[in-house]
Amino acid sequence: MDTELARTFLVVVAAGSFVDAAQKLHITQSTVSARIQRLEELLGAELFTRNKSGTTLTPAGQQFQRHAASLTRIVEQARQEIGVVSGFRATINIGGRIGLWEDLLLRWIPSFAAAAPDVAVRAIVGFEEDLMQGLIEGRIDAAVMYTPQARPGLKVELLLEEQLVMVSTRRNAASVPESDYIYVDWGAEFFGHHSLAFPNFSGARLAANVGWLGLQHLLAAGGTGYFPIRLIRESEARGALHRVEHTPEFRIQAYLCFSNKIESTALELALATIRRAAREADLARH
Structure with a gap:
């Protein structure tokens, strides 16, 4: 079905008449x-009741309204995800956990823009399940995450x-979680190490599955918690945060995931510059 027919139908519904719809669409009544008549012929049902005051939906029109909205939304989403932005030769879709966008992928964007000024970037934030599904379905070209899953056709690279x-x-904070402790879920591996290190830990007043949320609360309201060095470096330098002495340090890995078959020079360059950004972040940590 021509999505222009569905879009015209929705404009008529919103405008309440063919005359007003024509004005909104900048076409003739x-x-x-003609478009609505063609649509009704395709569906085999009358969609509008016409009268002097305008138009009202028939029962068939009410049913089709839901489908028309879904159809136009899906097509627009597809255009955004796989279409090439005007003025650029290509578009790449890069996904990542929000904590990996912060200070890592956000730093990568300008360096990639300098290396490939004719390539547009669609930045996607999500959790591992959504990112993996996007990679499998081809909606995402590459993604950075903590706990990827092995899938046929995908490469997972440390x-x-x-x-x-x-x-x-607080300066001189206790080396065990106290009442102001903020627990951030950094994944199953972190959970295991944390449980072994603090066997008496029974839960925190605030638990967050997004590191950015936990860190912003920590800086605004005070408290204690575990965070990657690269995220707290600036706050530590200005004295807003202090490392708690005599506490264990944990390590978690972040992975770059992408298709085994790379058919885009733009994506190859994106992967190379993401790797470079990660090396620079690692050097800054030391």
């Missing part, structure tokens, strides 16, 4: 009528190792 340290807004 006869063109609107990108960097995060060093997690306990920090606090």
Whole structure:
């Protein structure tokens, strides 16, 4: 079905008449009528009841409204995800956990733009399950995450190792979680190490599955928690955060995932520059 027919139908519904719809679409009323007539012929049902005051939906029209909205939304989403932005030769879709966008992928964007000014980037934030599904379906070209799953046709490559340290807004904070402790879920591996290190830990007043959320709360309201060194470096330098002495440090790995078959020079360059950004982040940590 021509999505222009569905879009015209939705504009008529919103405008309440063929005349007003024509004005919104910047076409003639006869063109609107022809499109709706064509749509009704395709569906084999009358969609509107016409009267002097405008148009109202028939029962069939009410049913089709849901489908028309879904159809136009899906097509627009597909255009955004796989279409080439005007003025650029290609578009790449890069995904990542929000904690890996912060200070890593966000730093990568300008360096990639300098290396490939004619390639547009669609930045996607998500958790591992959504990112993996996007890679499998081809909606995402490459993604950076902590706990990927092996899937046929996808390559999983170690990108960097995060060093997690306990920090606090308080100087000389206790070396065990106290009432102001913020627990961030950094994945199953972190959970295992954390449980062994703090066997008496029974839960935190605030638990977050997004590191950025935990860190922002920590800086705003105070407290203690585990965060990657690269995320707390600036706050530590200005004295807003302090490392808690005599506490274990944990390490978690971040991975770069992409298709085994790379058919785009733009994606090859994106992968190379992401790897370079990760090396620079690792050097800065030391």
